[in-house]
Amino acid sequence: MSGHNKWANIKHRKAAQDSKRSAEFTKVIRELTVAARTGGGDPNMNPRLRTAIDKARQVNMPKDTIERAIKRGTGELEGVNYEEIMYEGYAPAGVAMYISTLTDNKNRTTADIRHILSKYGGNLAESGSVAWQFERKGIINVKKEAVADGDEFMMSAIDAGADDIKEDDEGYEVVTAPENLLKVVDALKSAGYEIESYENTFVPKMTVHVTGKDAEKVLQVISLIEDLDDVQEVYANFDIDDEELEEIMSRIG
Incomplete structure (x- = not known):
């Protein structure tokens, strides 16, 4: 994973x-x-x-x-009209960030994101400078305990249209084309597998390995940006060793 x-x-x-x-x-x-x-x-x-x-x-x-x-x-009830805007930028250590927002005030959202990036040594980037580093994929997560036979599970996912299946100690990550996500989800559910989560997301084509203070700064800046009300998701191409990731997360939450 x-x-x-x-x-x-x-x-x-x-x-x-x-x-x-x-x-x-x-x-x-x-x-x-x-x-x-x-x-x-x-x-x-x-x-x-x-x-x-x-x-x-x-x-x-x-x-x-x-x-x-x-x-x-x-339109059956009155509500705020949100605009979908994707921001591109860089966190510390050259980690690329693709930021999905739904906002009713573009100026506020831009200023909030820019402030956090600047404070931690990152910056907003020109449109198109980061987007090419990511590709749209469907991701399905299934816990290890929900799968009795790993080989059988993988065959079920492939037969349903999955492009790839990755396994680690916690479970399985099934990768699909965006248009096939729900079809694979339905097929796995029909086969009796409990889905932990699924989503269409942006996956980096290549990653940047970061450690130590750089790793902490990257996670801190992403966490702060994700906490903004206008931000839906932050996609980034960092790679941090699992043990270090867990340790940093326990501190910054």
Whole structure:
């Protein structure tokens, strides 16, 4: 499992356990609203909305909260109009960052991101200078204990349309083309496998290995940017050894 995906898994587990749950709610609500606005309120006809609803359920969002967010997107309820903007930049040690935002105030969002990057020795970059370093992929995570036979699981995933399966001590990471994500998710569920999480994400084509103070600065700046209400996700091409990653995360949260 790549360094950034492991970071994302740790972050999502913590969000479900501690005070960051309210911040996670804010981000998911915005995604529900924008997904419904751009693709309609029927999750059976709108893959992005279906994915957002599943993410809302993963963080134990109440059903009425989900429904209100969708209705704001479809115009049945009044709501804020969020704009989707991707920012590109560099964290310390030359780590490339691709930042997904949903904002009602572009100037505020730009200033907030620039301030954090500048404070930690990073910078915003010109459009197109970072995007090429990432590619869109579907990622499905399945815990080790949910799989009785690893070979059988891998064959099921490949038969369903997966491009790659990666295994580590914690479980399996199934990689798909974005358009095949939900098809593979449904096939694995039908085969009896419990999905821990899934999403369409941006995966780095190459990574930068960082250690020590650089590793801590990279995780600190990404954590601070992810904590901004306007920021949905931060994709980055860092690679940090698992043991060091866990140790730093225990300190910076």
